[in-house]
Amino acid sequence: MSDPHPARAPEKEDKRTFLQKVVEFIHPGPDSAEELIEALADAESNDVIGADSRVMLERVIRMADMTAGDAMVAAPRMDLLDIDAPYEDMLLEVIRTAHSRFPVYQGERENIIGILMAKDLLKLQRSPELNIRALLRPAVFVPESKGLNDLLREFRGNRNHLAVVIDEFGRVAGLITIEDVLEQIVGEIEDEFDIPEDEGDIFALADRTYRVSGDTPIERVSEAFGVTIAGSDPDETFETIGGLIAHEMGHVPKRGEQTELCGLQFVVLHTKGGAVRWFKVTPVAPDQVPAA
Secondary structure, eight states: OOOSSOOOOOOOOOOOOHHHHHHHHHSOOOSSHHHHHHHHHHHHHTTSSOHHHHHHHHHHHHHTTOBHHHHSEEGGGOOOEETTSOHHHHHHHHHHHOOSEEEEEESEEEEEEEEEEHHHHTHHHHOTTSOGGGGOBOOOEEETTOBHHHHHHHHHHHTOOEEEEEOTTSOEEEEEEHHHHHHHHHOSOOOTTOOOGGGOSEEEOTTSOEEEETTSBHHHHHHHHTOOOOOSOTTOOOSBHHHHHHHHHTSOOOTTOEEEETTEEEEEEEEETTEEEEEEEEESSTTOOOOO
């Protein structure tokens, strides 16, 4: 028979000295996020924590006030698939963007009807009789105002890694992935585009376009495509194709933006740290093919 009056667990012993208690009473802990961030900076200065730890902890604190609207990819830059598009067009879009999952729309881009995994699209090759609608997974919608902490908790809980963000009027404002949320804590996450420099800077893609690193020297691009690349301002000189494109566009390009220069069309595939990491380059003239 169990004891009707079980013994209470002993309270954890307070090992602070009397002097420590007095100091903590006189100098209480931080009362705001900004004070806590200042305390972290002091801890770094006193070699209590390292610089990387301080930056990560500061990002965690700041993320508490961030919403899905702060970290999302805006609607105009979303890569979507049209449910009524031919299979070949869908496959080319998957190859071009290199994403693992895509929102799918019908009719208008605002009408998101589900999420398609890139790997599921390949099932249509083996079984053409499959209805692509049967491969769609339910889309998750979240408001712009949803806190990132709550969103991360939901991502982890339901094993869903993408959500469509809607504004206060119910329109599609953008999309956000679990990677977008985690990058608010740990910074840019290395992905399939982060290829070591010694592995090359110009790659042929399956759709007969080319992936070009933003760090590629302008001379290298000119030589590869057989064109003379120069900016609109003869007084400005640049070493890399990424620097020249950013200057010509007048701002740091974002993913999905495009421009044409010297017979080549440049589409931004990936940015990192305020610079373009990879372009998709399409020769406007069909006979312009990079040299090996």
